Amino acid sequence: MTSRERPSEDGLIARFFAPLAGEGAFGLKDDAACLSPRPGHDLVLTTDALVESVHFLPEDSPASIARKALGVNVSDLAAKGADPTGFLLSLALPESWTEAWLAGFAAGLGEASREFSCPLLGGDTVKAKGALSLSVTAVGEVPAGKMVHRMNARMGDIICVTGTIGDAALGLRLRTAPSWAENLSADEKAHLADRYLHPRPRYRLARAVREHAHAAMDVSDGLAGDLTKMMRVSGVSALVEGERVPFSTAVSKAVAVDPNLFDLAVTGGDDYEILCTVPDKNLDSFMKEADSVGIMVSAIGRVVAGHELPVFRIDGTERRYDAGSFSHF
């Protein structure tokens, strides 16, 4: 198919994106979306951009790219205690796009959108001059005044993290320098690869986060770096028990073979887990609510006084990680 036979922007919207449109999007036939938050609720807005070869690899499937673009934004909403309302998409397509690519992208986007209850509200499609890039703005809702901030960690809070840490970083490393992975099973390798490709935003935990956490953010730039950012803006520090950092079987095996991979696991990006601090009195309820929505939460340490970098105690040593050891920028 030549590019001359490809649909116009309007044709493309009608065919691929209009089926994903939610309430207030007017079937994507208007120039803007219209939202009325429920009475007594605030809207939470966040935006994250993804660029080929920075946030995903050129060979990744269009469905995976779409899912990741929406997932990383829904992850931000969840960490703020917000339930998804919808999203807007800016898509910069390189010259070489095909209808098959776009059909796969829209299918992946639709599936993720339905799973996260986060419909499409609007967007823009433009020509890229260079690699594919896309930007999502996600909108969510919280009861008024209940958005959970990054800067509100308090001394004595328990530091909690959802799911497992380091899978995505090792999943990416698996694709670029896999020598350390010889003792992993095919299933374990597949798990790591999938965690890099497909963030699992913890949207089901939004309510528990807003009811029980003092501070929260999602872990996108590595646990150590993001914890440092949270402690710094809160004016405190942290003590983390390294052996409590939740690792999947695959990461545990990898770290057992090469202990240096511990550092990669806690500094690598793309976890899209929720990091939060919870006061002692709320911990049981928080854990129970997390359990009731099927999300594992691990208490990994405590907020302490001070302005130093957080400490990770591991095998009798204390490690500190420079902030910014990983960045998508």
Add this chain to the structure above:
Amino acid sequence: MTSRERPSEDGLIARFFAPLAGEGAFGLKDDAACLSPRPGHDLVLTTDALVESVHFLPEDSPASIARKALGVNVSDLAAKGADPTGFLLSLALPESWTEAWLAGFAAGLGEASREFSCPLLGGDTVKAKGALSLSVTAVGEVPAGKMVHRMNARMGDIICVTGTIGDAALGLRLRTAPSWAENLSADEKAHLADRYLHPRPRYRLARAVREHAHAAMDVSDGLAGDLTKMMRVSGVSALVEGERVPFSTAVSKAVAVDPNLFDLAVTGGDDYEILCTVPDKNLDSFMKEADSVGIMVSAIGRVVAGHELPVFRIDGTERRYDAGSFSHF
């Protein structure tokens, strides 16, 4: 300066963007913004992306690029009858960015943001793989139920357009193939060039649009093409008196020299004027309110029955323009 000496993403945000942050943006130190629309109001959301060499030229100043990115989005809000609340910015910077470039960008963005009363709510900065690109999501407010739609033009409505048409298209042509412009004065050329570089979003007209227009959209892809889109989704057609299409002195002179430039003026993009349809009974009030905020409005034709392409009557001929004659995609 080498790239190693450039600030981190957080440093860059603190230095260049935090000063532009509005209420609910938490000084850009959190992961999301929080908005509470005024009681009895809806939020209007729109997103538009800009790519170097597609929406602006590589030699354009960073301040102009910033102003355009925000301006085209505020233009969309105005056409929906919405007053700006704020915006989110995704910025994909090529390897070659410098602090001087970013300082210019932030200065232009700040100036436009203050002029349009549209503060920064959040954003994301990433590495581009290729040319500079940026995406803005703008948020505005309308009294509940008052967003003005594209698809609501009714037979008999007067077709109105703000400002002047074709300046930006000729401004762009001036930079690529200027032979037709020999009889223009330096001031006239500067006017055209400026209109391409610097959209003038008609945000002051938002209230009049929502109070008096049946249908509205902003003219970004050419008057003829955008009118066609509006008529098509409204299930009607239009008859436009070509000599009533408002031209600046510069465009009038250009068209006098080369009548074919009329077609370029009404099909070229980047006008960022408001196109709307107003019932006869509202026309006087609409014109008066536009006048009171210093915005020229021209009645250029009428909505008629039918499903054909709109007709432009000019010099005794009737011209129709294929939809999609201009597109940024």
